[in-house]
Amino acid sequence: MTLSFLPFPLAQLVRFGVLQARACAFAVCMFTGFALSAVVPLPIPRYDALLVYAVALTALFWALRLESGREIAAIAGFHVVGLAFELFKVQMGSWSYPEQAWTVVWGVPLYSGFMYAAVGSYIVRAWRLLDLELENYRSWAVTAVAVAIYANFLTHHWLPDLRVALAVLLIAVTWRTRVYFTVGAQRLRMPLALSFLLIGVFLWVAENIATLFDAWRYPHQAQVWALVHPAKLGAWALLVTVSFVLVALWKGSDVRDRGGAPQVSR
Template sequence: MTAFSTRPALRRAHAELRLLGLFVVTQLRCLVFAIAIFAAMAVTELVDAGIGRYDALLVAGLAITAVLWWTGYETTREVGVIFAFHLLGLGLELFKVSQGSWAYPAEGVTMIAGVPLYSGFMYAAVGSYLCQAWRRFDLRITGYRAAPMLILAVAAYANFFTHHWMWDVRWLIAVLFVIAMWDTWVHYSLGDTRLRMPLAVAFVLIGFFLWLAENVGTFLGAWQYPDQEAFWQAVHMGKLGSWALLVTLSFVIVATLKQYEGTFYGHAGDEATVTRR
C-alpha cells in the first residue's frame, strides 16, 4: 500500500477523532451541574463542613443552581425544569426509602422521613443534562410519537411504586417503548457535522452512565443499598434498566418544553442537511 493510498484513511481517522473529541467536550459541558454535585459529594465525604453532611450537600446544591443561573449557564426556564425534577425525585425517594429499597446513613437536619432534601438534586442533574444537551448539541427529534411516549413514561414512573404490591411490568413497558420509538431518531450536531442515532439507543446509553454515576455515589457514601451496609459493592446491573426507564419521563418533560419552544421537530429543509451514518 502506497503512502498516497493511505492518506484518505488517515484523513478519515483524523476526522473521526476530531468528532469524538468534540463529543466528549460537549458532553462535559452538558454535565457541569452533575459534575459539581458529585464533587460536593466527594468533598463532604473527606471534609467536615461543621454541619450534617446532607445539610452541606443541600447548601451545595442550592449554591450550584444559583451560580449556574446567575452566570447564564442555566436559563430561568431550565432552572424551572431542574426544580420540577427535584420534586419528582423527592417523591420517588420518600416512597423507596420507606420501602427499604435504599437508605441514607449519614446525618442531617434537612430530612423528611429519612430522606435528605438534597437527594432531589441527583434527579435534577438528569434534567439539567437533558436541557444542556438539547441546546449544545442542537438536538432535533424525528418520528416522535408524543402520546404513546407520554403514556409509557407515566407508566414507567408509576411502576417504580406499584411493583412493590403488584406485578413488576418494567420489561413489558420497555418492549412497548421500543415499539413506540421505532424509527424515532435523535439528530445532533458536532461542529459543522450533523449526525443521528436511534432514540432507544440514546436512552440505553444515558441509563448506563447513570448506573456508573450511581456506583460513584454509593461508593462516596451519599446513599447505600441494603447489600452495601457491611461493605461497598457495585450496584446491580439491573439498575441500568431502571435508570433507562426513569430517563424516559425526564425526556418527555424536556421534549414537551422544547416542543412549545418551537425547536422540537426538525423542519423539512433541515432534514436534507442531516448526515446519515
C-alpha cells in the same frame, strides 16, 4: 473547536466528549461535592452541607448564565418530582441514607432532589448544546409509556413488575424515532431508544460512584460497599425516558420534529 491536527473521527469524538462534559456540568459539580464532603471536615452534618452546596451551585449556574431562569425553573420541577419519588422508595426500603442530618423528611435528606435535578439539567443542556431534533417522534405514545414506567416503579412493590414489558413497548413506540444532534459542523443521528440506553449506562456508572461516597446505600451495601447490580442499568434507562418526556413537554413548541408527529415545527 479547531482540531485539524487529529483524524476527523477522533476529532469528532473529542468534540462530542466536550459537549457531553458541558452538558454534565451540574452533575459533575454535584459529584465533586459528594467526594469533597466525604473527606473535608464540615461545621454541619454532611447531608445538610450538600443541600447548601446544591442551592449555591444552582444560583451560580444562573448567575453565570450557564442556565436560564426558565431552565432553572424546569430543573426545580425535577427536584420536586425526584424528592417525591425518594420519599416513597425510601419508605419501601429500596435504599437508605446512612448519615444523620437536620434537613431530613421521613428518612430522606432534602439534598437528594438535586440528584434528579442533575439529570434534568443534563437533558436540558444537552438539548440546547447539541441542538437536538426529533424525527417521527410519537409524543402521545411515548408520554403514555413514560407515565406507565413511572407508575410501575411505584406499584411493583405490590403488583407484578412490568419493566421488561414496558421496555419492549418503549422500543416499539420509538422504533422509527431518531434523534438528530450536531457535533462540530456535522449533523448526526441515532435511534432515540439507543440514546436512553447510553444515558442509562452513564447513570449506572455515576450511581456506583455516588454510593461509594455514601450519597445513599442499597440494602446489599449496608455493611460494605459493593457494585450496584447491573439490573439497575435498565432501570435507569427507563427512568431517563420519564426525564426526557418531561423536558419534551416543557419545551413544547420548541421541540422540532422532522416527521409527521404532533409536535410543532420551528
